[in-house]
Amino acid sequence: MNTGLQNLKFKIQNLKWAISFIAFLSLCQTALAQKAEWVWYPGDYEIWLSNQMQNRRTERGVFFPVFWKIDNHYPLIDFHKVFELTEPEEVEIYVQGQYNVKLDGKAFEGYPRKITVPAGKHKINIKVFNQAQVPAIFVRGKKIVSDSTWLVTFEDKEWIDETGKTSDVSTTKWMNAGMWNFYDPKQLPSDFKLPVKPAEAATSTKESGGTLIDFGKETFGYIKLHNLKGRGKLAIYYGESREEALDTAHTETYDKLNIDQTGGDYTVDLSKAFRFVNIIADAGISFDKASMLYEYADLQDKGGFKCNDEEINKIYDVAKYTFHLSTKEFFIDGIKRDRWVWSGDAYQSYLMNYYLTNDNGTVKRTTLSLRGKDPVTSHINTIMDYTLYWFLGVYDYYLYSGDAAFVKDNYDRMKSLMAYVLGRRNKDGLLEGLPGDWVFIDWAEGLSKQGAVSFEQLLFARSLETMALVADLVQEKEDAGMYAGLAKDVKKKLFDLYWNEQKQAIVHSYVNGKPTDHVTRYANMFAIFFDYLSDAQKKNIKNTVLLNNSVPPITTPYMRFYEMEALCALGEQNYVTKEMKSYWGGMLKLGATSFWEEYNPKKSGAEHYAMYGRKYGKSLCHAWGASPLYLLGKYYLGVKPTGAGYSTYTIEPALGGLKWMEGKVPTPAGNIELYCSTNNIKVSSPVGTGKLVLKSKKAPSSKEGSFVNKGNNVYELTLEKDKKYEIKYQAL
Template sequence: MLSTKISLKTKLLAILTFLSFCSPVLAQNQATWIWYPGDFEVWLSNKMQNRRTERGSFFPPFWKLDSHYNLVDFHKDFDLPASEEVSLFVEGQFNVKIDGKAISGFPKKITVPAGKHKVSLKVFCQDRVPAIFVQGKRVVSDASWLVTFEDKEWIDETGKASDQSGTKWLNAGFWNFNSASVPPSKFKLETKVQHAVKVEKKQQSLLADFGKETFGFIKLHGLKGKGKIKIYYGESKEEALATETCETLDDIDVSQTKKSNMTMELSKAFRFVNIKFDAAVSLDSVSMLYEYLPVADRGGFRCSDEQINKIYDVSNYTFHLNTREFFIDGIKRDRWIWSGDAYQSYLMNYYLLFDSPSVTRTLLALRGKDPVTSHVNTIMDYTFYWFIGINDYYQYTGDKTFIQQFYPRMQSLMDYCLSRRNKNGMMEGLTGDWVFIDWADGLSKKGEVSFEQLLLARSLETMATCASIVNDTEGAKKYNQLATDLKAKLFSNYWNDEKHALVHSRVEGKQTDNVTRYANMFAIFFNYLDEAKKQDVKKHVLLNDKIQKITTPYMRFYELEALCALGEQSYVLKEMKDYWGGMLNLGATSFWEEYNPNKKGDEHYAMYGRPFGKSLCHAWGASPIYLLGKYFLGVKPTSAGYQTYLVEPQLGGLQWMEGAVPTPDGDVKVYCSTKQIKIKGAGGIGTLRFKSQIKPTCQEGTIKALANDMYELTLEKGKSYEVTYGL
């Protein structure tokens, strides 16, 4: 074990750093660091995404990276009952004004007189985000301050300042950096010491097994001598031992340091590390600093099936590993922010963490700045996931402020999409567009792909919703009409009565023969199909083994969601046990980027033409969190922010299950067996809907009978209920 003495100052700094991760809820008159909204997220994402290496080489992202605004104006009007002394902390060069009159120098304190006054700071900083922390009794920096990157003011020949301005002011951005001593530029994830569970030590090598997939900084102890050390990282033992083909490594020259202990500069993903060193070098032991975002679980799930419990636990761990500064795709290879991967993380987050800042940070990092020159991540469907992610964020959180701040960026991105439609008003891959959909052998991306039109239709519906929120009446009308027209085209151009499904694509104005699962399953949970078409799709596509099967957890997520939406929880439970259970049977300690049960041995590790290219810890592998919360516990919002919500528990063959689903105002707690349902409501008004073969009873509320043995019970705010029923 490491023995270190930690100073009181270090402990306090650690506490303050931890608090900076908490959800952004500020006490009255509490100061926090503020910046131009979206800028810290862009700056931080640039730092994070450019840490990727491949066998020691720098590996930057494929897409354009924007930057923060380096000159920002901050101001707020105050009405003070008495004068007060105010402390200023600034990242960058700055001037400060009271009522437009500049105060000389770079003061650390100013006095604001009693009465009505405007306090203004203008900050320049290139290497970090211009940010301020203002601390007085009432004069404090918070999200109510207004900011701009261009003040559009001028002075005429008489020296008179303009009395009108075209400046666009926004509310400041923040993320609970609530201590003057912990500015945004000092942000780091937390770390804690972990030790290997098994070490094989030989004369000039050491193989350490940390017991499960993990992420952090390798630390070498008791270094002596001069020479070279090479560290080969592996998500599997096979990868760590494959010194010529493992994905990540470190190359160290011990002669350049006099330290007996050394911590690697970059954090990496691994379970195994294979350390080889020259004969003139000796090494006592190895440990690691596990790196993580300290966010606590609010949701949970347990049931009568222990394998499902294990699947849930490993999904939880997988999700936490990929919840870092942002929601990333996988911890070994890319460590980038991919919109399609992140979209699924948003949904899992609503059923586990309910950490809104992680969602908004990721959305802002993905969007970047204007002008728009390409799709998000260069991928057409990933642009549409970005829009749909905002729709879901509003439904789960009810946060209108985010939409009001960033609606212009939504408009410019949608304008880009609409400008790239073909003569038929359809999306078709142009030069520079990556039409991804899924990793699937032989999947055609040619022509007008039905899946892309469907995602665009949903994105246009999102734009209409957001336009209404910001009172853009004309925009709401325009986007609604575009969505209606595109949905009509979707069915007139792609639905095939003989195939009972939407075909995959049109090429040169004609339907192709190919039917794939993608557009069909999304059309189900987007509720674009009538009941007859839903049943057609279920029979002829989703439950049809002749249709190309899906092998990625990424699209299994949506396939199983569609089946859950059709009431096929029993089928989904079996598929979950076979698919995710199959990975567990192969020794998985986190869930993978792709799993094909037909592969053997080391074939499971290969991808992208490389023997260890596959990620064995991928965010999209954690989807059981979402499926079990939304479709088994059955909790989902029916209006924004869970003002109203539905609880529709479905056992799917389980004998019992229990869990919690977080909301903006408390957690919905559910227990369900074949004979009893117990529920504690959250802050909104809920509806419990269930099926019973006997007449149910409940002392705490009045049960309403519906058709086909269905019943409903209204759930009042924060109240607990027990229902006796029978399946």
């Protein structure tokens, strides 16, 4: 059995590399330091912005905010940096809030918009108070510019004693400023809005007293009515399905407007999700047409996938569209509802992002907004598993991005969240739902949440490993040892208490001091791709659990994600290809233009739209439906980092029954590119040192480098940076 800490080997093996990578990043930072941008206290803008975004949910005209604690920014922030100038320079200052500016501790009168800084070494402080928005500054001189190298604090402790002497600031904690590429001083951070672009409807028809407009596919944005005239009431009923738009008594979202216009265009206030809209207006109200403003996060696709199977290509494309629709300022769950940041959903978006858009910004913003502020009073989103996914997200972010600076800055927030978790263990040291905790796992009828569920312990163990990893990065050796010890202990318990030798599976839960004998898929799946099992255990679980129809099936794309991942990790790509075609392909056959929150092939017609006891409660565009993005990148193209930021990585292509495939996987340094057929492979990488692992009937050949025969038809080739490899082999 592998130990989980072996999974952490990327930390140790690649420390040297990580250090040079940090040096490289800091060089970049210096090079970029000339570009001024808005900066703030890290996490504060992210929390503020997610509050704005998450409170845009409505349900049948009712404002529907989240039910967990939302935090607030620090209203008073001190920003500073020391500069060394060879010549004097004039510096422009833009501030969101009430402020003062000090040069070497001496304040300028009033609220200066421009100051002159003489040559020499100087410290600039700007202190900003803003209760309503996040205190933010934009400073632009020649050399003096605001960026993330400025230091910030919410507590500067600059007291003076009776002689006028300033005093002990030795424990003031300075953080690197937060930012998000806002380079325009006139564009205030609090005014930020996602971009929009106009889009036309596909069809417009008169239906039962209204106008039914079809935009041809699931979409998101603001309805715009052209040349609107008249006076009276106008209602817009939104539908992800035709049925929903027409069923005005049950449609999930609508706008009811009071119109008094004599022409011109009218755009609704609040963006919504829809494919159809049904517009019902009082007599005397008219409009020429309805179009929309499509609202989106402007992320570019870096990764890609294409193969000989057009259905798989279509699944990949619809997954891409689903992912883009569900990516706004942050990774959200779905676009009709909840438009909230849910940690479990976001965790899957992170993974898909690494294989498609590879946008670190959205991962970091989502991570910060989910974490919120101390004190921790509840699990993230009130869900125990969602707190734990948050740690896993940090682990993966470091692995995929190599961004040690962010995870290190994050360590204090990790520590206090973990302290909360550790404070909620039961007498066996296991996580068991306490009053007020939501143990979610999955939407599945009759799923027991009683006692200490094995699935939660699995996430707990990996969370503790993440703590050990980051403690090590910030050189808190004592912490690192403590967390590693705790992780080891939880993992040991997982096998001592939950492993059923007879069933050759991890059982679902441990209740009143005894393991149950009920087996579910959850813990078993995760144990496989966490690599917590021996090869023998894995093989057995495949048959006793994953391919065993008597174990309750998974019905949500959410957990299908992990089920498919586990099967891929066991080399069952052929099986997964079939499942993908039947499950995701099944949705496509029903006309899905984005993937759903839940899909049960046994249902038919409008039954598919119901959930939560509501006729159209189900979201038809849910991020967790887009998992093929991840599966095809990680387990078909087979590309995965093994060292932080792809300092080392593995490529283990698996066609899963396809004839050929080609694709790109983004890394911090650019794309790894791969073409793979049953006898031919082309691969190149701009980063790190890779290991190409092939199963071939005969020894493969490559012009560059040479394969090592690992036995059992497995061959390995070391891949060097920036070289192109063309390989002949014969797929097993």
